[in-house]
Amino acid sequence: MKTDSFKLRHIGPSTKDLGEMLNTIKADSLEQLIYETVPDDILLKKSLNLDFALSEQEYSAHIQKLSAKNKVFKTYIGLGYHEASLPAVIQRNILENPGWYTAYTPYQAEIAQGRLEALLNYQTMICDLTGMELANASLLDESTAAAEAMTMLFAVRSRDQKKNNVNKFFVSEEILPQTLSLLQTRAIPLDIQLVVGDHQQFDFSTEFYGAILQYPGKSGQVYDYADFVEKAHQAEIKVAVAADILSLVSLKSPGSFDADVVVGTTQRFGIPLGYGGPHAGFFATREAYKRTIPGRIIGVTQDLNGGRALRMALQTREQHIKRDKATSNICTAQVLLAVMAGMYSVYHGPEGLSYIASKVNASAVTLSGELEKLGFNQLNTAYFDTIRIQGDATKIKEIAEAHEVNFFYPDSNTVSISLNEATTIEDLNTILSIFAKVVGKEYTPIQKIDTSNTIEKDLRRNTDFLTNEVFNSYHSETELMRYIKKLERKDLSLNHSMIPLGSCTMKLNAASEMLPLSDPQWGNIHPFVPVHQAQGYQEVLKKLEEQLTEITGFAATSLQPNSGAQGEFAGLMVIRAYHESNGDHHRNICLIPSSAHGTNPASAVMAGMKVIVTKATEEGNIDIEDLREKALKHKDNLAALMVTYPSTHGVYESGIREITQIIHDNGGQVYMDGANMNAQVGLTNPGAIGADVCHLNLHKTFAIPHGGGGPGVGPICVAEQLVPFLPGNPVITTGGDQAITAISAAPWGSALACLISYGYITMLGVNGLKEATQYAILNANYIKERLDGHYNVLYVGEKGRAAHEMILDCRPFKANGIEVTDIAKRLMDYGFHAPTVSFPVAGTIMIEPTESESKAELDRFCDAMIAIRKEIAETTADNPNNVMKNAPHTLAMLTADSWDFPYSREQAAYPLSYVAENKFWPSVRRVDDAYGDRNLICTCAPIEEYMETEG
Structure with a gap:
């Protein structure tokens, strides 16, 4: 056994496991499995041109040598980025703790109560400091948040303003340069006209629907904006304020002078500079805009017992529900960074x-x-x-x-x-x-x-802030350490068990990949330092761009987009710029399959395109004839096709090259969503299938941790004709020679997080990357075979194989009174996070095991799913008092004096023997989402409520 091989540590199944698993799926070898899964005409004919693997020890020495090339000067550049002091207790117990950084977005609230509480603290902090009524659980950075403010205020214009097509947005010349650039990017496709000028000379014309001010200004001058806001409101102009979070401790809050939206970044609350990110942007507004505010909101609700519980509120606003009617595609927050910033306030x-x-x-x-x-x-x-x-x-x-x-x-x-x-x-x-x-x-x-x-x-500020008990209780390291641990115990993360989420790729985030993030040689670099001071970063980022370009089969890469959804938007904006450079300004039709991610149609609309949905066949594939018909119908105006490969249904569609050719024949470009890239690396690539641009989820395929819903990085890789349009930055030169304006605030987006993916690729090497893909496909097909006869797999390939994920049809269980949500909640009792629920098909679950999971863990999951299937068979629609409907079961239920259920406590809490060895207890019963949306509370309870409870 080659113990210095990173591949050995990353890939879950052992050599012994491999033989047993191949026997189970009836394949002689991994090569045969791949032959039966991936269409032959898109398989790569030669290995990728990448380096061979470094061992973990070699990589550690390599990355340390590169870090020494960064010159960590004392930097006073500002412009939204400042050196901050990260308390060691937060660094050790959150940033470096897989219990926090490997968690998934808290869609399953019952096993995410710790993270949800930390985010509620964050929202409370933002509301207190900004003086606003409602805040979301973070956005990607300050500039992105400012752009979201501009578009939200555009969406909520008065009826008369919409009727009269009022589309001017005033931007103070004191705005940060990177924010202005991003406002320009987002304004163009929506036909918003930016007017930049001196706020002191603004005439408050009725041609304007909104304005944005910087507080303090980029020059550092603090202006009194009260008179400006009053006059703006008299003219029906809504005002956003981009505010420095630390200054709001000393300055009067924007809410106190009646601002409509307040945005900014929480980077200076203990978050490393990291050459630009990741950092948590904030967005706060009035409760009147709760249905249009972008991003995720954490709210208070109750569980089945009427006890206090938390969950993500108002999800009907999000793009996965609204699709092309959404005003934003920002599904990704910066949860890990928001948690850290919130804890900074709790600590101080x-x-x-x-x-x-x-x-x-x-x-x-x-x-x-x-x-x-x-x-x-x-x-x-x-x-x-x-x-x-x-x-x-x-x-x-x-x-x-x-x-x-x-x-x-x-x-x-x-x-x-x-x-x-x-x-x-x-x-x-x-x-x-x-x-x-x-x-x-x-x-x-x-x-x-x-x-x-x-x-x-x-x-000067003359109002109190952070009066809640949580901000006045944990100021010693002992107390904060215990509080963080208390919250961590309420969350199920990858350090507890497999998280088998289809399309989300919850793979190992190896410690050796993560360690450099704590090194100040990487952490203390301002994104706008002269490039020669960041040579370590420049070498890593250039090499990572080359690696991703080779992996995708394209010509160049931009690392700037700092989420997958932002990558989608960036890719479409590059396509838009390409068409305009050819004089094809009229090309604005985007074809999107009915099974696409919710962010796809939202991104297309944000890029100024009109969405036309194409049909799927009964087998779940793109209906090629319907696609051909619509491409021909719209050939004069066709801009792009957005396609996911393998399909969102977990199948390598054999007609993919024909599909991309149809688009090219009709003047369009092909955008490939990189959500399922974990099933391509080393076997095929977007270039081979005929795509022109793709985004990559580095927080999926390339091992950046999800962090509970962020950080994410969504670089775009492009074919030769699109290279000139890769995004630029107004402070540091990046992108092509005809670069579109900025996509995110920093020149290379979340550069610090890119170190993780660089480590992943460098330590796996050319052979390990290909094997990782092969084992991802093996693990999926092993689960498929083990569940055969218990669940029906909705879609398979032409030879009966799944790709790296599969969809189980749970709709027949409605006859027993069981919904797919019941399966998700019951899995918690077995110690597992649910797979992806009701996406892309309602009433189904989509499972993706990843290559990181061992056969033993796959077997535990399969045993749980089989046991649940038997429990479903024993339930009836006329008796809702059953183990499925009552799931999850909490420790409080199991230890209560009374037990009023028609099944044993053992069946409820320890349904299989392995559960007792490592029991995870959900901290609340099933949450009531509707109650929380009807009674929206998105901040911590006031201190008086705590006092009343104690009394």
Whole structure:
């Protein structure tokens, strides 16, 4: 056994398992299985041109050597990114803890109560600091959140504004440059007209439906926006404010001056810079917009016993329900980062945050005063953390970089300095010494921080925040460690058992891939530092782009999109730009199969395209004749086809090359959704099937953890003709020579998370990647065979094989009074997270085991599913008091004095012998979603409620 092989550690089945599994599925070899599963005309004829695998030890040395190429300067660039201090208790117990980072999106609320509570804390924190009524559970970054605000306010225009096609959106020239770029990207396809200007000169014309302001401005100046907002509302103009989260501790909240939406990032609440991400963006608004707010919202409801429970609220707003009627495609949050930011507030509490914010502001005041003593003119009159100094920017930059210090230089005569939580007196003296050298003067070192305040009294916060008990209880490490552990115990993650979610690919997130994320050589790099200071990152990102380009069979890759849904949008915008470059501005029809992901039609509409749905055959494949008919009908205006391969039904459609050719023959481009790429790597690829662009879910196929619903990374890979249009960035040059404007805030998106996928590919190597795909297909077909006779697999390939996932038809069980949801809840009693429920077919479950799971774990899951099938057979529709309908069963139920159920406690809690060895207890009974939506509560209860409960 080659113990230094990463492949041995990543792939679940052993050599002994392989023989037994092949025997079960009646195949002589993995090669035969692949031959019977994947159409021959799309199989790769030669191996991928990738390196051979590094061992974990070799990779550790390799990545450490690369990290040394990053120059970690003291950086005061700002522009929405600031060095932050991550408390070690949060780093060790959340960031580095698989109990938190391997969890899935909390669709199954009963086994996600810990994460849901952490997100409710986060939402409460955002509402308190912004002064708004409702916040979601995070978005991808500040710029994305700002774009969502622009489009949401567009969607909620008054009837008269819609009738008169009011489409102008005012953007303050104080907005961050990356946010302006992203606003431009999102405005173009929706025909929103951006008008950039000085908010102090705005005329409040009725041609505008909305406006966005930066608070404080990108220059650091703090403006009083109360008068602006009042005049805007008088003109029926709604106002969004992009706010710095830490400044809101000291400044009056946007809610207090009547803003309609507040957005920003929580990065400076303890989250590493990571060369741009991942970070949790925030979005807060009025409750009146609860039906149109983008992203996920965590709400309070009750369980079957009437006890308090949490779940995701108002899911009917989301794109998987609304499809092409959705106003947003953002299904991905940044849950892990939101949890960390929320815990930062729990740990520090209101007094701790006030201390940090006051220290940052006082440091800026002190530095400003000392620089003025040296003869420099400081331009900002009211500021929180950023001062602007007049001076020779070229000379200052040269001396600053020699002292390993980065400032921001908006023009040749101005230097902007944004201070942060990590800034010390020693750092202030270093800055002072740089400017003293510029003018050739001596300086007096700073001994203490000036506590005077330059923020005008009318701009200062005078309201309480974070008054809830949770923010005032866990300020010692012991207490916070125990609180985090208490929440962790309520969540089922991959460190407990397999999560067999179809289309979601919950595979091993290896520790050796994750370790670099804790290294400050990777964590403390600002995304806008000069490229030569980030050579370690540049080598990794360039190599990862090359690896993904080779794997997909394309010509180039952009790592900028930081979620799969954002990757879809990016791919379609690149297609749009390609058509426009050819003079085909009229091409706006997007064909989408009826089985497509919910984000597909939402993304197409966001990209300004009209969705035409194509039919599926009885076998679940794309109806090629219907596709041909619609492609011909719309050939003059056809822009694209969006297709998932293998299909969302878990089948390698043999007609895929014919399908892509039909689109090309009619002038369109083919977009391939990368959700099922785990069934392609090393065997076939999007290039081989005839696609032109695909996005990849690095949080699926390439091992970035789901983190409870994020981080995600969704890079796009493109064919030669689309390379010129890959997305750019307004601060650091990226993308093609005809680049579309930004897709996410940072030049390379969530660069820190990309280290994980780089490690995955580098340690598996060319052979390991192919074997991972083969074993994913093996594991799926093994489950299919073991469940044969108990469940009907809805769709199979032409030779009777599944791809890497399969759909089980649970609709016949309705005769017994059993819905697919009942199976999902009963699986919790067996210690498993449910497979994907009612997607893509209502009343079914879709199972994907991944290559990471061993035969033993697959057998436990199959045993559970078979046992549940027997329980279904014993139930009747006229008797809802049964083990299926009452699932999941909690510890409180099992230990209660009374037991009023017609089955034993043992059957409820320990239905199979293996369960007793590693029992996971759901912390609440089945939740009532409808009750929570009727009684929407999306923040922690006020402290008075806790006091009443205790009394």
